[in-house]
Amino acid sequence: MTTAVDGPPDTGAGAPARGASSLVEAVFRAREISIAGALALLVLGTYLANPRFLSGQGVRDLLLNASILVLLAVGQSAVVITRNIDLSVGSVVGLAAFACGRFVAGTDHGVLAVLLLGTAVGVVCGLVSGALVGFGGVPALVVTLGMLYVIQGVDYWWARGDQIGAAEVPDPVLRLGSGSVLGVPYLPLIALVVLYATASFLRDRASGRELYAVGSNPEAALLAGIPVRRRILAAYVFSGAVAGFAGALWLARFGTVVADNAHGWELTVVSAVVVGGVAITGGTGTVWGAALGALLLTTIGSVLVVLKVDSFWQGALTGALLLLAIGVDRVVNLRMTAALRKRSARHGNGV
Numbered sequence: 001m002t003t004a005v006d007g008p009p010d011t012g013a014g015a016p017a018r019g020a021s022s023l024v025e026a027v028f029r030a031r032e033i034s035i036a037g038a039l040a041l042l043v044l045g046t047y048l049a050n051p052r053f054l055s056g057q058g059v060r061d062l063l064l065n066a067s068i069l070v071l072l073a074v075g076q077s078a079v080v081i082t083r084n085i086d087l088s089v090g091s092v093v094g095l096a097a098f099a100c101g102r103f104v105a106g107t108d109h110g111v112l113a114v115l116l117l118g119t120a121v122g123v124v125c126g127l128v129s130g131a132l133v134g135f136g137g138v139p140a141l142v143v144t145l146g147m148l149y150v151i152q153g154v155d156y157w158w159a160r161g162d163q164i165g166a167a168e169v170p171d172p173v174l175r176l177g178s179g180s181v182l183g184v185p186y187l188p189l190i191a192l193v194v195l196y197a198t199a200s201f202l203r204d205r206a207s208g209r210e211l212y213a214v215g216s217n218p219e220a221a222l223l224a225g226i227p228v229r230r231r232i233l234a235a236y237v238f239s240g241a242v243a244g245f246a247g248a249l250w251l252a253r254f255g256t257v258v259a260d261n262a263h264g265w266e267l268t269v270v271s272a273v274v275v276g277g278v279a280i281t282g283g284t285g286t287v288w289g290a291a292l293g294a295l296l297l298t299t300i301g302s303v304l305v306v307l308k309v310d311s312f313w314q315g316a317l318t319g320a321l322l323l324l325a326i327g328v329d330r331v332v333n334l335r336m337t338a339a340l341r342k343r344s345a346r347h348g349n350g351v
Contacts, residue, residue, distance in 0.1 A: 032277060035292045039299060046303045053306050060185060064253065066298040067187035068093070068246045072265065073272040073294040074191075074198050074287045075242030078235040080273050081202075083215040083282025084133055084140035086236060088125060089243040090265035091151035094257075096121040096247025098155055101164035101257040104173055111176050115248045122244020123237055125151060130236030134229040148266065152259075159259035166255025177252030187249060191291075194242065199287045211235060215282025268318060272297050275321050297321070 046053045072089050079086045096118040103109060103117055125147065132143045166174060179186050202208035213221040214231050222228050251257055276293025278285030300317055304310075 032286070032289045032292060035276060035289065035296060039292065039296050042296070042299055042303060046306055050306050053303075056183075060180075062299065062302055063188040064185050065302065066295050067185075067191040068249055068253065069265075069269065069272060069294040069298055070191045070291045071194055071242055071246045071249070072269045073276065073290040074195055075239035075246075076269050076273045077276075077278050077285065077287045077290040078198070078202075078211060079140075079239045080270075080278050080280060081211050081215045081282055081285060082232050082235045083218065084232060084235070085144060085270065085280075086129065086239045087141070087144040087266045087270070088129060088147035088151060089239060089269055090262040091148045091155070092122050092125045092240055092243035093247040093250055093262035093265065094260060095125070095151050095155045096244040097250040097257045097261045098159055098164070098259060100248045100251045101169065102158075104170055104251075105164050105168040108170055109173075110170075111172050111252075114173055114251065115245060118244045118246075118248030118251075119241050120244065122240040122242065122247065124240070125244070126237040126240020127233070129240065130233035133236065134232035152263075155259045161259075163256060163258040164251075169251065169255050173252050174255055177249065177254070187253060190249070194245075195287055195291050202287065207231070207234075212283055215284075217283075268297060269294075271318050271321065275324075 043054070052058060072093070076086055076089060099121050100114045100118050104114055129140075129143050129147050132138045133140045136143075176186055181189065202211065210221065210226045210231055213224065213226055214228050218228055247262075250261055254261075272294035273285075273290045274280050274293070275296065276285070276291065277289035297318055304313055304317075
């Protein structure tokens with residue numbers, strides 16, 4: 001996917017831009033296909049070692065475990081595409097989950113109210129981070145790391161060591177996390193809807209494509225008339241909203257919530273996004289790739305459990321995949337730049 005802003009009809013001068021667009025799209029489509037292939041090989045190998053891995057319950061558990069991480073990867077992608085990062089998403093999930101748990105404990109509040117509350121909590125957190133990064137000019141790493149600790153502190157102060165059990169949560173909320181339609185759990189379907197809607201927005205809407213322009217070259221985007229600060233704010237608000245929404249789903253999925261839910265998920269989410277082909281330097285990648293990265297990391301965790309491998313190796317493998325993805329991105333970017341220069345030179349020489 002590219003970041004070109006709508007303009008006049010193409011002329012001969014537009015040929016290099018079209019070539020660049022085709023090359024970038026081909027590279028990242030190949031990246032996503034390779035991730036899907038690796039995922040298929042991983043599943044097949046584990047199935048051959050333990051056929052119960054692909055039993056009905058095994059597939060159901062895999063989809064449920066991946067759903068929340070996929071949602072967080074989708075939200076994180078919007079921020080990373082703008083050449084920023086959000087390290088507070090795990091804390092937002094924990095805060096939203098606990099807030100929703102306190103809201104419904106011992107009541108008959110419905111599912112919609114829970115989802116709206118969780119999303120609202122996330123929006124507030126996203127607004128603070130986005131305003132400081134987009135309008136305050138504070139580095140994203142500093143802002144979101146600070147938000148991580150602030151939110152964790154608020155959550156621990158509010159919880160005071162308490163937890164909310166599944167017995168206190170209304171049945172309709174719990175059914176959202178355990179129910180299914182035609183055998184497919186609700187949570188993966190919800191994640192798929194959010195994923196498709198976000199991908200369509202980023203691909204088809206001008207404001208979505210502008211996020212790529214901001215990440216590719218913020219100065220050029222500003223000169224082109226793109227409201228860079230507002231786009232960065234919008235990306236953080238979206239990431240926060242998705243994280244808060246995921247927190248409400250966390251309550252529905254697990255029933256029991258404590259102050260440190262999703263603690264440490266920040267780096268897992270970033271790893272999923274980068275492994276999925278969203279460049280940490282911004283401007284390239286898709287949410288489909290990020291979702292595949294999340295599914296791959298979740299599957300690796302499940303495979304290690306099935307094969308009775310020490311859980312330590314999950315973190316080690318995640319780190320190795322992250323380093324590999326960054327290395328691949330660097331090599332691809334260098335080769336793609338060289339290829340684009342050659343194309344431009346040939347076009348300039350009339351070849």
